[in-house]
Amino acid sequence: MTPGARVQAAIEILDQVIAAARANGAPADRLIGDWFRTRRFAGSKDRRAVRELAYRAIRACGEVPETGRAAMLRVAAEDREVAALFDGTGHSPATIVAGEPVAEAGLAPQWLVERFAASGVAAADAAALLDRAPLDIRVNTIKAASLALPEGGERSVAANGWRYPPETRIEQSAAYVQGAIEVQDTGSQLTCEVVAARAGETIMDLCAGAGGKTLALAAAMDNSGALVACDTDRTRLSRLAPRAERAGATGIETVLLDPGKELQALQRFAGAADAVLVDAPCSGTGTWRRNPEARWRLTEAQLGRYVATQSRLLDIAAQLVKPGGRLVFVTCSLLDEEGAKQAEGFLKRHPDWSAAMPDLPVGTPRGPGLRLSPWHDGTDGFFVARFERL
Incomplete structure (x- = not known):
């Protein structure tokens, strides 16, 4: 051509x-x-x-x-x-x-530019959302003994993270084929660390999707305990099984949920979980480096629906956690409606819960949680909050 x-x-x-x-x-x-x-x-x-x-x-x-x-x-x-x-x-x-x-x-349609400003995101900072993202991987500690990392990477701030240039063909490496590494943004890895999953615990990933965070939790638990991955999307959830097999992650139970009737399928887990991760559906404003056309798709009405869904999922998750347990709320968004305000709303609705600021090496406090961003932290944009049941 x-x-x-x-x-x-x-x-x-x-x-x-x-x-x-x-x-x-x-x-x-x-x-x-x-x-x-x-x-x-x-x-x-x-x-x-x-x-x-x-x-x-x-x-x-x-x-x-x-x-x-x-x-x-x-x-x-x-x-x-x-x-x-x-x-x-x-x-x-x-x-x-x-x-x-x-x-x-x-940067984006005007209404979104205004929402960013209202969420404390400066225009100069927001420009980093349109940069090209690096390629981040997570070392799968289940298979770490057989690990031989591809050349050209450097350690990231995540406990098991490495970063490579964006053009790296990581999926052609032996480590990837063998399941010793997973492609996962550093920010996503860090939000999993906030769950602090431990061997022998009962952990639930309420919005598991294709299971990227589920696999990180499985590695943290060293395949010991009960790990339950839930989602309303049958197609996405079906991708978890082959990924888990490749990663050597065992003992993961999947639960397909009916939208609006989630609690009916989850009654047997009520008050049983040590921790629940709610990686909620959101606007995805923090992932524009990877999906820049997404900012053309989002509407104010869609944002409102995401916010309502997040609130409902948090209320469901609160019923699954045992006394003394924890709930981690994550969105890949930089908008306060899907971050700090959502977390504050949860605490108002649930006085028997308290917020514990996530202990991460990067991030900026925003309300009861932390904001991760490409301009301050070199990650995709995330909000993460950790709640503990009294």
Whole structure:
């Protein structure tokens, strides 16, 4: 592909990404993969260049662009070399016409910018949300004896964490294939550490998804005790079993929940858990480094639904913890509605619980919990609070 053809390819992909964002369709990485699967003529360098152009445009535009061309023109407005490729020759994009729509630069849609400001996130800091994320891994201590780490990494602040350059092909390493390491952001690893899971305990992961945090808890428990992974998404939860087998994690029980009827499936665990992790569904504003188009998908109505779901899940989790036990609340969000305010609301509703500030090597206190962020801590954005039942 010529440089101009790569720009045109990125424009075509961006049209699909924009349409999917408006319709809550497939994520950008999947759309990019699908686009190339039907275009075998593109080599590895072409795929990498087109992908970088597409993500560069996504990160550059605050509001949802009108078209993929408008998004790429935002990049061209700041890069003369890209602008010169709009020459209309061959498979290159048509020549730029004076006055045609150019997407606006910015962090996010205006309503989200205002929510960040209200949550104490400075604009200069928030810009780090659109940086490229590193590749973090967690050493799986269940299989640590057979560990041979890939070269090029350095220790992170997580107890068993390492960090690699983002382009590292970690999944091709022997350590990954053998289950000795797992890809997991440092911030995510740290939130698992707040649970302080120990061998022999009964631990519940109430929103387990595909089980990334469940596997971290299993390693902390050294495969001893009872570990229960719950979720309402059958497809995501089904991915845990093969991941657990690869990691050597045993004794994990999975429970598929019916939305709105969670307690009916969890009655046998009432008052039995030493700790419950609530990694609640949220806006994902802390993960934009990895999913920058997500900021085009979120609406105020969706945010309100997330907040309501989080409150309900916290109230459910409180009924599962034994006296003296603990509840850890996590969201990958930097908005106070899904963080400090949510934690404060829980404490008001449950006077028999108290907050214990998480003891982590990084993080900034925010209300009853800690905020982790890319600009202060080099992690994805998280809020984590730990509650203890009196």
